[in-house]
Amino acid sequence: MIGASQPATAPPRTRTEHTGNTSTERRTAVADTDEPGERSGGRSGPGGGLLMGRPFGVPVYVSPSWFLVAALITWVFGDQLDRVLPDLGPVRYLVSLFFAVAFYASVLVHELAHTVAALRFKLPVRRIQLQFFGGVSEIEKESETPGREFVLAFVGPLLSLLLTGAFYLGMKAVDPATVPGVLLAGLMISNLLVAAFNLLPGLPLDGGRMLRAVIWGITGKPMAGTVAAAWVGRGLALAVLLGLPLLTHTGVLGNRTEEIGGMNTVMDALLAAILAGIIWTGAGNSLRMARLREHLPELRARTLTRRAIPVENATPLSEALRRANEAGARALVVVDGQGDPTAIVRETAIASVPEHRRPWVAVSTLAQDLTDGMKVSADLTGEELLDHLRATPATEYLVLEPGGAIYGVLSTLDVEKAFVKAMARPQS
DSSP: OTEEEEEOOOOOOOTTSOOOOSSEEEEEETTOOOOOOOOSTTOEETTTEEEEEOGGGOOEEEOHHHHHHHHHHHHHHHHHHHHHOGGGGGGHHHHHHHHHHHHHHHHHHHHHHHHHHHHHTTOOEEEEEEETTEEEEEESSOOSSHHHHHHHHHHHHHHHHHHHHHHHHHHHTSOTTSHHHHHHHHHHHHHHHHHHHHTSSSTTSHHHHHHHHHHHHHHSOHHHHHHHHHHHHHHHHHHHHHHHHHHHHHTTTSOOGGGOSTHHHHHHHHHHHHHHHHHHHHHHHHHHHHHHHHHGGGOBHHHHOBOEEEEETTOBHHHHHHHHHHHTOOEEEEEOTTSOEEEEEOHHHHHTSOGGGGGGOBGGGGEEEOOGGGEEETTOBHHHHHHHHHHSOOSEEEEEOTTSOEEEEEEHHHHHHHHHHHHHSOOO
């Protein structure tokens, strides 16, 4: 959406994918979010669109949907220019295209405000994406205090208001009946609308994050702030769905009543439905992510780990499984002659070996060599555990006691099941 920001958390992924959100997404809302993976400017990143640059070291992508919006803005603004400056002729569409690019440049400035604030608070930012209804800054951590949350949300609309003032001053310095005058007036109004819309007090808008911060500060409970701001956001979604077509139909937004009707009415209703859907979905996602964070401490490496037994490289698979069954273990760890772990026998690899061949297959042929990232402390919990697993995607991890002793094997599948279970638990 145009000019906001918002957090989200996702389970770890295996090596077959890219990365996700235990990120915090700050969405810019005209209605106001993976892993970079880019190589050079203009290249397409995984799910991100076209890479346009790296201000402050943060990759900025333009989603393919932006080009659709740019074409729509060019068409609509071109018609407006034809009324104000009829002598332009077909050139008006070039001017309109420039306006569309300049408008989204101001959206980018809004997002950069969130990004700079996040970096100032030492919150990593994965990327910025310009998309259909604005922009999104994907911030990977939650704010630690309500004060920081408030500042992080407020800086976006503040920058939009400052741009409004700058365009207003520029408009006063030129003839309003010229191309520069019309462009500056359009940019002033559009940035004012972006700021005003994002200051509405409902999630996922910036104003909703500010309301969340205020309630969090008063109650000391971030969940209470999220619930209140999310339900206000759902109320705003209904208000947009019903109110926007009504306002445009009655001419309150400046439309001449003789021009209202037919296709205009359909377009207004469609725009209202899209905006309302985005806001309603964003508010619901905020509730879902907040509920998840309440239960994240339940994700403990120690409780999710499968008991494992050590086996040497040359041990036949059948013998290793016999020992595991006797010990009540569900995983195998390959160790060297000194007893130090070197690899994990993959569960999928074991399942792929027919039972009659298992006496002739050494565990070393089914093992995955350990890297430092595949070694997990048994004391990791919650977001720290998820962060570690996302940093080094794998199917299994070796879990170690603080002293270095083998505790067991942690399966990504078990973590994902626990993650889904936490999401399904009722809100406390």
